[in-house]
C-alpha cells in the first residue's frame with residue numbers, strides 16, 4: 016500500500032518508564048493498514064515550521080482503527096516532547112507506513128527478536144502479529160535495558176509467555192543492583208550464547224542504537240549465524 020497522510024486523534028497516553036510513553040492514536044481513516052515492523056512519520060507544526068520524525072508502530076496490525084507508539088521523551092526534543100504533552104482528543108497528521116523491516120506473517124521460520132530500550136517498539140508489533148497468527152513456530156524475544164524499572168511492557172510480555180509455549184522471553188537488566196531481580200543481568204550481546212547454538216534456522220531481527228546493533232551482530236556472527244539471516248534497524 017502506498018504511503019500517504021492520515022489524520023489521527025490522541026486516544027490515550029501511558030507512562031511506561033522514566034521518559035518513555037506509550038501513545039495510542041485513533042485513525043480517522045479506517046483504511047490505514049501496515050505490516051508489523053513498519054514505521055510512520057509524525058508531523059508536528061510549530062512556530063519555526065513543520066517538524067517530522069519517524070516512529071515505529073508498536074501495536075499489532077490486527078488492532079483495527081488505532082496504532083500505538085512507544086516514545087522516548089528527549090529533553091529539548093521537538094516531536095517527542097510534543098507527543099508527551101499531547102492530550103486525549105488532540106489531532107495531528109502521520110504519514111506512512113514505511114519500511115521493510117519484519118518477517119512474513121505467519122512466519123516461514125522460527126524468529127528471534129533482539130531489542131534494547133525503545134527498540135522494543137517494532138518488536139512488540141511483530142511479536143503480537145506472530146502469536147496472533149496461531150503459528151507453532153518458535154519466537155524468542157531478547158529484551159535489554161538498564162534498570163528493572165526500564166522493563167517496558169513487562170506484565171504484557173510475561174502474560175504472553177505464560178499463554179504461548181512457543182514464546183521464549185529473555186529480559187536482561189545491565190545495571191541493576193537489586194538482589195531481588197530474578198531475570199538476566201548484563202548486556203544482551205553477552206548472554207545470547209547461553210540461549211543460541213548458532214545452527215538454528217531462523218530469522219533474527221535487531222532494533223536498538225548503533226552500538227547495540229553492532230555488538231549484537233558481532234556476537235551472533237561469533238556464535239555461528241549467517242549475516243544474511245540478520246535484519247537490523249534502529250536509531251540513537
Ligand SMILES: Cc1cc2nc3c(=O)[nH]c(=O)nc-3n(C[C@H](O)[C@H](O)[C@H](O)COP(=O)(O)OP(=O)(O)OC[C@H]3O[C@@H](n4cnc5c(N)ncnc54)[C@H](O)[C@@H]3O)c2cc1C
Pocket residue numbers: 054066068069070071072084085086087088089090091092093094095096133136137249250
Ligand atoms: C525508522 C525510525 C524509527 C524510529 N522509531 C522510534 C520509536 O519507535 N521510538 C522513539 O522514541 N524514537 C524513534 N525514532 C527516533 C525518532 O524519529 C526521533 O529521532 C526522536 O524521537 C527524537 O526526536 P525529537 O524531535 O524529540 O528530538 P529532536 O528535536 O530531533 O532532538 C534530538 C536531540 O537533539 C537535542 N537537540 C534538539 N535541539 C537542539 C538544539 N537546538 N541544540 C542542541 N541540541 C538539540 C535534543 O535534546 C535531543 O536530545 C525512530 C527513528 C527512525 C529513523
